[in-house]
Each structure stands twice: as structure tokens, then as C-alpha cells.
Amino acid sequence: MIQRLFLALLLCVSLLAAPALAVAPDEVLDDPVLEGRARALSAGLRCMVCQNQSIDDSDAPLAKDLRVLVRERLVAGDSDEQVIDYLVSRYGEFVLLKPRFAWHTIVLWAAGPVALIAGLIAIVAALRKRARNRAAANNVSAPKLTAEEERRLQALLDKAD
Template identity: 50%
Template sequence: MIRSIILALVLVVLSMPAFAVEPGEMLKDPALEARARELSKEVRCLVCQNQSIDDSNAGLAKDLRVILRERLVAGDSDSEIKTFLVERYGDFVLLKPPVKAETLFLWYGPFAIGVLGAIGVAVFLLRRRDGGGDEAVPMPLSDDERKRIDALMSEQDRKA
């Protein structure tokens, strides 16, 4: 019973979102802090790669949160801050990078890989259903080969 309660508490704690923003990083102006939190959710942690800097505890994520807040205090707009980060770190720093020639693989690569995999599986299954298609048809035996086999078989019968 106690184990079940402890397990349930651990699961609840682990399932809660990890807010990595430290109190010292927070801005005094609630409106600016709200903007900072929204922007941080759109910026990728370059260490974790699949977390926003709002959720990441990595050192680089903290540095990016500080830079973002400094730019907000300086009066930059959201788009100016994103442009600044993209110029510094590339389009990959955004969790939703823009669709352009350099980011086509980021957007359509997984889809293309899935389609190619599905085609490969379909080809495999079709060949398997048709009996392979690549199997060689055995050539009929010549008269000499047939005589040789008959001789070997009769020799085997004599030994048995």
C-alpha cells in the first residue's frame, strides 16, 4: 500500500512540467515576464534539442533566457529578438523554423523518410507474396547427370 502511494507521488512529480526559469532571471514587470515566457517556449535549447529554453536546465538555455530578457528590457520586439537569435544560432534555434530552402529537410525530411520506408516495406511484402520473383528456375538434368545420379543411388542402396 505504501509502495503504491510512493510510486503514485513519484509519477505525479515526474509528470509535472519542469520550469527551469530561476527566480533571479525573472523580470519585475509582469507583462514583460509573460512575453519572455511565451518567447522562451518558441526557442529551442541547443543542448537538449527537443526542449524549449523555458523547460531546459542546461547552461546555454539559461544564457539564452537571460539574453532574451535583456533584449526585452532594451525594448526589442518579439520578431527582433527572434531575428537576433537566428542570426547568432541559425534557424534551428526556433522550435518552429521558417519554411525556406535551408530548412526544407527539417520540415519534410521525416515525411520523406516515412514514405520511403513505406515503399520499401510494400516492395518487400509484394515480393514475398509473389514468391520472391528472383528465385532461379532449376535446369532439367541432362541424360549424363541422370545416369550419374542413378549410379550413386544404386551404390547407396547396396551399402544399406
Template identity: 60%
Template sequence: MRKLIAAAFVVVAVALSAPLAYAVQPDEVMSDPAKEARARELSRELRCMVCQNQSIDDSDATLAKDLRLLVRERIAAGDSNKQVLDYLVARYGEFVLLKPRFETHTLVLWLVPPLVLLGGGLGLWMHIRRRGPTATITADTPVPLSADEQARLQRLLVEDDQKA
């Protein structure tokens, strides 16, 4: 049991420390700390096209490195954060964003989850309402005996009186 707990502890510790180990290499870091902070912020918003559920900031893939360098090039050229994102979306499509923009063609992505949750809650509420109130039996609620139980009780009482 102790080995299992120790193994679970190691797994949790590794999982919690994984976000601290970024994939950005020292040769990619910009000399201006403000621009580097912008590049890191943008890198966390962009999806690695190879890993697909990782940001390019966390990914070790070659394409992710190329995208990180491209982001830094655009920032060095004087582009704003919006211009950098627009450039990458124009080049790679909306899929490159980890959090898609709220626009008409992405409405389904944003509206389906709350609608499904609302529909599930409504369905659960209707199901509970349709079932009606249920009678709860507590220790204080008297339960009538059946005819067989009453006859058995009478026999036991008569036997008890005879023994006494």
C-alpha cells in the same frame, strides 16, 4: 511483482511531473505578466546549447539562464517575438531554434522524413504485391490425402471392421 509495479508508477509520476518544474528562477521573472508570458513562450521555442534537446525554459544550465535573461532584455527593450528570434538566430545560428524555420536551407530537414515514410510505404506495398495472393487453408477447405495417408487409412478401417 508489486514492487516492480510500484517502481514503474513512481518513474511515470516523476516523468509526468518533470515538465511542470521549470528552470526559470524567481529573479528572472518580469513584473509585467503579459511580457512574462511572451518570454516564456519564446523560451519554449529556443534550444539550450548545452543540453541540446531541452528548451531554455526547462534547462538549468548557466547558458540557458543567460539566454532567458537575454530574451527578457529584448522584450523589455520593445522587440517583437520575431525580432527576438531573429536576434538570437543571428547570434547563435539556426540551431538555437527547437523547430527550424521552413526555408530553402532547411528544406532537407522538413522534406526527408515524409519522403522516407512515403518510400517505405511504397516499398512495403510493392513487396506485398509482388508476393501475390496466398492460399489460405480453413477448416472448410478439403485437403487431399497423400498416397501413404490413404493406405494407412485403409489399414485402420480394415482393423476397425475386424474388431467390431
């Protein structure tokens, strides 16, 4: 039992450490300030192969090339914005995990809030419709019997007794 628990714990720890293995030791810059900037930039750049991972987390060869390119640009003296602009000019806005807020990306930014508002409106409309249907069902009463129908009903009830 303890051995299984130890193996499960070891597996969990190894899975948590997996993203840290993406950046190879030969990629790490000697200057800790530049390396910190490179890591910050890499965390916001999309791996073009994995697509939902940053290049910092990806083991794909293209991600490694992009990490090296980011570090080369930083060593050459580029600012963070210049590095981002260079990568966007080369690969397009898709390389950014979080797209810039601009007129051509307004649909991306507006889609989430619009979908949320539309969903809330649909829920409110459905609840109102359900409440109206319940109220209408409670207000419906059986139609009144005519005098002839009441006499026939009474005759049937008397006959049953």
C-alpha cells in the same frame, strides 16, 4: 502497501514539476504580458547544451543566460520576431527547436514526408512480391511422368503390396 503507493505518487508528481523549476524566480518579469511572451519564446528556443530541450525546460547555465537575454530584449521593446532574429544571428538556425521554412531548410522539412513515402512504397512492393511468389508457388505442378516412368512406378507399387 499504502506507503509505497504514496511514495510512487510523490515521485511522479515531483518528476512532472521538474521542468517548471528551470525558470528561477529571479528571472521572472514583473509584467505578466512580457513574462508570457518570454515563456512562449523560450519554449521554441533550443538549449545549446541539452540540445533536445527548450531553454525554458533546461537548467544549464547557458539556457539561463538565454532566458535572461530574451527577457532583456523584450523589456528593451523588441518584438518577438526581433528577439528570434537576434538569437538566430548570434547562434544560427540551430537555436530554433522548429526551424524556419526556407530554401536552405527544405531538406529538413522534406526528409520526414519523403521517408514516409519511401517506406510505404517499400511495403507495397514487398507485399506485391510476396503475393506473386505465392501465386507462382501455387501454380507450379509436378511434371507429368512419361509412360515408362509410370510403368516402373506401378511395378514398384505392385511389388510393395
